[in-house]
Amino acid sequence: MWFLCEPGYVPDFNDLTLLPFCAGLTLLGLIASWAAWRRRGLASGVRGVAWSLLPVSLYMTGLLELLWDVVKSVTSWVTHLIFSPTVWAGVALFGVSVVLYVVSGVARTRRGDAPEKVAKPKQVSDAIGELTASGPPAASAKPTKQAKPAKAPKAGKSQESSEFDEIEDILKRHGIN
Structure with missing residues (x-):
């Protein structure tokens, strides 16, 4: 025994x-x-x-024999893992390889060897009026508001007239005037 x-x-x-x-x-x-x-x-x-x-x-x-074989195999594997210096050496080498890979990535980005970044695609507002290989922009793509110089209020008009001017501009942009 x-x-x-x-x-x-x-x-x-x-x-x-x-x-x-x-x-x-x-x-x-x-x-x-x-x-x-x-x-x-x-x-x-x-x-x-x-x-x-x-x-x-x-x-x-026959499932009891199968269950017994599974328990026996798992127990054998665990004891082999715990008590084998070869397995622990393999685990250590795996850890060293992971650390070296991470260090090489950090060193690459610091030195400037990083791969060049891919150019970002144009936004819809930039591509309006431009024909590309994929064709004209989709109908759902609406142009964004273009920056226009602000109008200086005229000296003789009151606050109400400037509001009406803004409303008139909006109606013209939508083709209602």
């Missing part, structure tokens, strides 16, 4: 010990289900029977 103390030891799947173990779990579950049915009612008893039948059903379908 000294081999049980070795790291990474997982016993093999054994039909002779697993079948009686599953049958015992099912029998204990059925007894507990009967007791739950008597105390808490039909729903608790039926739920207990459902859980009680799982160990034998897993054994009979």
Whole structure:
């Protein structure tokens, strides 16, 4: 039994010990289900029977052996990962490569070797009236308001006339005058 103390030891799947173990779990579950049915009612008893039948059903379908193999493989992998200096050396090299990649990117941008930025496409307001390879701008593209020099109020007109002038300008731009 000294081999049980070795790291990474997982016993093999054994039909002779697993079948009686599953049958015992099912029998204990059925007894507990009967007791739950008597105390808490039909729903608790039926739920207990459902859980009680799982160990034998897993054994009979072969899923218990599959589950055992998965647990055994994961345990072996984890112990190999933890106790292997080769794996830790590989993890360290991976970390060094990531750090070097990041440092090279920082050094590249500081030195000015960064790739040139792609020119931004023209905005709709810049492209109005311009024919491009894709054709004229879409009908939904509305021109933005062009900056016009502000009109200086005339000395003889009041505030009301300047408001009317603004309204008149707006109507002219929309073709209503």
